[in-house]
Amino acid sequence: MRYLQHFRPEDADVIVSWVHSPQELFLWSGGCLPLKKPCGEDLRRLVRGEGYDLEPWQRLHPVCLWENGKLTGFFAFCPVSEKAFAQRLGLVIVAPEARGRGLGLWMVHQALGYAFEHLHAQQVVLGVFAENAPARQCYLAAGFRPSGPPSFHQVGGSQWSHQPMSCRKGQDRDVERQALSFL
Numbered sequence: 001m002r003y004l005q006h007f008r009p010e011d012a013d014v015i016v017s018w019v020h021s022p023q024e025l026f027l028w029s030g031g032c033l034p035l036k037k038p039c040g041e042d043l044r045r046l047v048r049g050e051g052y053d054l055e056p057w058q059r060l061h062p063v064c065l066w067e068n069g070k071l072t073g074f075f076a077f078c079p080v081s082e083k084a085f086a087q088r089l090g091l092v093i094v095a096p097e098a099r100g101r102g103l104g105l106w107m108v109h110q111a112l113g114y115a116f117e118h119l120h121a122q123q124v125v126l127g128v129f130a131e132n133a134p135a136r137q138c139y140l141a142a143g144f145r146p147s148g149p150p151s152f153h154q155v156g157g158s159q160w161s162h163q164p165m166s167c168r169k170g171q172d173r174d175v176e177r178q179a180l181s182f183l
Contacts, residue, residue, distance in 0.1 A: 002103075004110055007047060007062035007074070013040035015064075015074045018095050026155050027132045028093050030162070047076070061119075065094070065107050072098040073107050077115060086123040086166075087115045092135065104135070108142040116169045123168045129153075130161040143167045 016038040019025045025038055033042050047062050058078055065073030073094045080086035089111055094104045115121040126144065128136045147166040152159050 002065065002067045002106065004063050004065055004107070007064050009044050011064050011071055011074070012043040012047075014071050015093065016040055016043055018093055023156055027129055029091060030127060031153070032091070062091070063111070065103065067098065067103065071095070073103055075107060075111055077111070077119065080125060085121065086125055087119055087121040089115070089124050089126045099134070104138045105141055108138060112142060112167060121169065123166055125164065125166045127162050127164050130163065136163070139165055143171055
């Protein structure tokens, strides 16, 4: 059985254990977390907004994916503006042993449904690195489209291309029918 549940502080240690290198960390966090071996407290601080110059409306809305009683995925939303007509989807990750089974796509569909129906977003935006081909394919399959020119980041001596993408409400009727229910 699959379901989504609000993040609990104790989930952080499991989630960060899925990241094994600075490159994986940057692919996942886009630079939101320190480029070192992450610890659960780093993620807990990010979720609480500690050490970040954020307005109260910019707080993360973190969500965990559970399958058969095991934590297997994570994502978070952050409003793009105070009016929250757009939500930024980020920190999307699936446990290494659960990858390749469509959980990421299922989770992203659920996230879009939640953003459109419960957060009243008109658009969901994200950024994905070209070096993360599985994530890019997942986002395209979920209805996201490139929404601007890529930016470039130096990561470990290499230059990585970061593509902004977006999905608008009404763009894909199947996405809008996705319903998210928290247990």
